[in-house]
Amino acid sequence: MTAERRVRAPAVPEPDVARHLEPIDAGALTSATLSAVDLTGADLLGAGLDEVQVEASALERVRGASGSWRHTTFVDCRLDGSDLANLRAEDLTLVRCSLREVRLTGAQLPGVRLRGVLLEGAQASLSSWRGALLQHVVLRGCDLREADLTDAVLTDVLLEDCDLSGAQLSGVRCEHVHLSGCRVSGLGGVSGLRGASVAEADAYELLPVLARELGITIR
Numbered sequence: 001m002t003a004e005r006r007v008r009a010p011a012v013p014e015p016d017v018a019r020h021l022e023p024i025d026a027g028a029l030t031s032a033t034l035s036a037v038d039l040t041g042a043d044l045l046g047a048g049l050d051e052v053q054v055e056a057s058a059l060e061r062v063r064g065a066s067g068s069w070r071h072t073t074f075v076d077c078r079l080d081g082s083d084l085a086n087l088r089a090e091d092l093t094l095v096r097c098s099l100r101e102v103r104l105t106g107a108q109l110p111g112v113r114l115r116g117v118l119l120e121g122a123q124a125s126l127s128s129w130r131g132a133l134l135q136h137v138v139l140r141g142c143d144l145r146e147a148d149l150t151d152a153v154l155t156d157v158l159l160e161d162c163d164l165s166g167a168q169l170s171g172v173r174c175e176h177v178h179l180s181g182c183r184v185s186g187l188g189g190v191s192g193l194r195g196a197s198v199a200e201a202d203a204y205e206l207l208p209v210l211a212r213e214l215g216i217t218i219r
Contacts, residue, residue: 010136010156012118016076018056
């Protein structure tokens, strides 16, 4: 397998954010459908969102830690640099969005749906992605230590230079999933990677994890 194939990334376009954005107050996010708005730096600390859809907009550096979001959708949005630590999100959908250098530490994202999304440099240790659906997604340089991806479905996904130490993959389903340069010590439910392709260096690190799951002692 060539290096080019090992790191082949899904086609993830940049969000189609509108050229002209209207600045609005974060309070306008209550049960609303918004398009072409500028929410850069918006203060959503601990805020509750319900039935909100935002399209073609800028949400860089949003402060949304410890928020509670329900039935929320972002399409063609930039959320780069946002703080979403300990976010609790139910029925969250992101389509063609970028999340560079975001904080998702401890976030609870059961059933989240990501399509055409880039996560780069995300801090997402101790986060929960149970039952998540990831399609055409790139995770690059992300901290996913002890993340819970139980029963997630991954289709056309690249995990590159990510830390998956202690992550839980039980019940994960993979199709066209590639791992390259990832740290996988202490991985749980490693059989969830069935069908994935793994770079040679990653495969060596997986050996002790596979042996442990199969009850094999390496001497």
